[in-house]
Amino acid sequence: MSLPSECDVLVVGGGNAGFSAALSARENGARNVVLIDKCPEEWAGGNTYFTAGAFRTAHAGLADLLPLVNNVDAATSKIIDLEPYTPQDFTGDLLRVTAGRSDPQLGRTLVGDSNDAVKWLHKHGVRFQLSFNRQAYKVDGRYKFWGGMALKTQDGGKGLIEDHRRAARRAGVSTFFSTMAKQLVTGAEGTVTGVVVELTDSSSAKSTRTISAKAVILTAGGFEANPRMRAEYLGPGWDLALVRGTPYNTGDGLEFAMRDVGAKQAGHWSGCHSVAWDANAPANSGDRAISNEFTKSGYPLGVMVNTQGERFVDEGVDLRNYTYAKFGRAIMGQPDGQAFQIWDARGTPWLRDEEYRDSIVRKIRADTLEELAEKLAKEGGLHSPAKFLETMRDYNVAANAFQAENPNAQWDPAVRDGVSTQSSRGGLALPKSNWALPVDKGPFVAVKVACGVTFTFGGLAVNPQTAAVVAASNREVPGLFCAGEMLGGLFYGNYPGGSGLTSGTVFGRRAGRAAAQRAKASSGVRSNL
Structure with a gap:
């Protein structure tokens, strides 16, 4: 034609x-x-x-969305917690x-x-689906949707x-x-x-x-x-x-x-929409096979440090849906325009497979924080291993102090759980406001990220x-x-x-x-x- x-x-x-x-x-x-x-x-x-x-949409709850989706059977619908989003x-x-x-x-x-x-x-x-993989955590046998967003299209x-x-x-x-x-x-x-x-x-x-x-x-x-x-x-x-x-x-x-x-x-x-993006991704365009999987949005489950070994954002200031589009800019503003996302054995099981599986991302692994600091310097461009270890020690002290003072506080990635680094002992100058578990239980995993620009405002x-x-x-x-x-x-x-x-x-x-x-x-x- x-x-x-x-x-x-x-x-x-x-x-x-x-x-x-x-x-x-x-x-x-x-x-x-x-x-x-x-x-x-x-x-x-x-x-x-x-x-x-x-797709973010106002809706009246699960019953409003079920007629649109093709991935929820009758049994699954009974174990979904999805509140209205007015x-x-x-x-x-x-x-x-x-x-x-x-x-x-x-x-x-x-x-x-x-x-x-x-x-x-x-x-x-x-074709719409409920976004179980990106917008829900299974907690106590129930799918808990969070962040005001539940719908996605089949195959993204x-x-x-x-x-x-x-x-x-x-x-x-x-x-x-x-x-x-x-x-x-x-x-x-x-x-x-x-x-x-x-x-x-x-x-x-x-x-x-x-x-x-x-x-x-x-x-x-x-x-x-x-x-x-x-x-x-x-x-x-x-x-x-x-x-x-x-x-x-x-x-x-x-x-x-x-x-x-x-x-x-x-x-x-x-202004622009910019995310934490795999530092090893292509520079000038996305990859049509890997596509959105270069996104690295698991930072609320761990900590993020720059190449000087310092934290630079409150990783838990809000649910990921309200921070991921601006944290790319924060990374861009760091030395070298790069950073490291770090988790211990508590955090890694919660990482989404489509973003963090070994075939997609290069991971730096270590059994101790000292070993991780050495590998980050040798393989990832960390300039100050000593500062990195100091940052991690201070963070872990603050996270443990909160837990000691609040033994009944429950960590829950599906809500703003208030598990933080702040306590009567003072906490950190740059807090982690939610989901602040200590990062002290090996093995440890780090991923290097940069700024991925999505669209301009x-x-x-x-x-x-x-x-x-x-x-x-x-x-x-x-x-x-x-x-x-x-x-x-x-x-x-x-x-x-x-x-x-x-x-x-x-x-x-x-x-x-x-x-x-x-x-x-x-x-x-x-x-x-």
């Missing part, structure tokens, strides 16, 4: 937001919907492909982790649409993209790869009437075409795979961050939207109701919509885990609906290009 010269709705970008927008446009009456992506087909899915497939809970978490900076109108839309959004995806064939991001592409084919969406958007075409009164694209054929030859459209939806990702833009906006050293996902999210859509139609910038341009301003792009003049750009990572204003410094995919579907769905309505109402606007 050849690339058409015109369509009703043109979607630029093929991740979760793009496919949600395209499907919504078709569902709402757009006759000819075209989705383009600059990546070759073997890289289909954008950053979505590399996610764990988690809109108030979701809103509170969003505001708390963004320090109150999240745009309230965008937040209300995200939260208010979240439950219906996952049910809409399920209706269109997205890989499965989500597979389901999206299947749904798009059924709906009649035309998808084209190796097709890069280069310029927005505008007509009278700044109306967007199409896109100039560059095609790359099988012999790597390039050609330029113009696709006319009655509405254009931008879902082309942030600038996380662009070292220059990372250093420019995120700060010095960020060009050295490891890219967690697709190498094709290089900020092109953001730049041409601002250049061509004066799109207004919004959100936290010096700066983006374009939109109308929260329609996802229409707003210009610097504060007027909407006629015919232009935006969703996914390109939408700015939701996340600042951090985000509640799983809300990125939810945002992509919520605002992609709204953009598709509004674009379809515009296409149906439009009689065509002649281009000035």
Whole structure:
């Protein structure tokens, strides 16, 4: 099938937001919907492909979610503890982790649409599961879900993209790869009437075409795979961050939207989602086979030290869902931009296999802390073994003092258990606020981590109701919509885990609906290009 010269709705970008927008446009009456992506087909899915497939949604409890999932039988359902996650809970978490900076109108839309959004995806064939492996611990024979997030897609991001592409084919969406958007075409009164694209054929030859459209939806990702833009906006050293996902999210859509139609910038341009990432992972893109398994989120079960041998974050300040997206930045700020995660025999049994199995990660093992210090210096780049041992001794003294003073305190990884390093003896200047078991029982395991950048928080301003792009003049750009990572204003410094995919579907769905309505109402606007 050849690339058409015109369509009703043109979607630029093929991740979760793009496919949600395209499907919504078709569902709402757009006759000819075209989705383009600059990546070759073997890289289909954008950053979505590399996610764990988690969706954060408000819900009324287990009974609300069971009809959506395919991995819970009747017997299992009776041993699940899954409390309701109300809109108030979701809103509170969003505001708390963004320090109150999240745009309230965008937040209300995200939260208010979240439950219906996952049910809409399920209706269109997205396979959901309860996330037993990532969001529940089995305690006293019961699965205890924690952190306000229970849903994931089958086979993570890989499965989500597979389901999206299947749904798009059924709906009649035309998808084209190796097709890069280069310029927005505008007509009278700044109306967007199409896109100039560059095609790359099988012999790597390039050609330029113009696709006319009655509405254009931008879902082309942030600038996380662009070292220059990372250093420019995120700060010095960020060009050295490891890219967690697709190498094709290089900020092109953001730049041409601002250049061509004066799109207004919004959100936290010096902020990003960044995680503890395997230091030995590829530098400039994710691995499509290993995918999200390079994430190293087991730090609440142990301690994390930098290459100087010092702790630098409160590993237990909150549930992992509310810290993992900002601790990558904390690692980036350390000497060498690297750190070590460390556990003893108590912590290692709780590590998730998909992130820490031997075939995925290089582990440094030792029977004593002294031996571990020596190996970390020799094999991992630890600069001060003596400081490391001092840090570990101080931590263990504080953790043991808490336990002596609170003999009935129960360690529970599924809740904020209050098991800390602080006691009447004073504790540590940098506490571990929860899950602070001593790390003194061999054998010990250490894993070296770096900063893996996932997506950037700066983006374009939109109308929260329609996802229409707003210009610097504060007027909407006629015919232009935006969703996914390109939408700015939701996340600042951090985000509640799983809300990125939810945002992509919520605002992609709204953009598709509004674009379809515009296409149906439009009689065509002649281009000035």
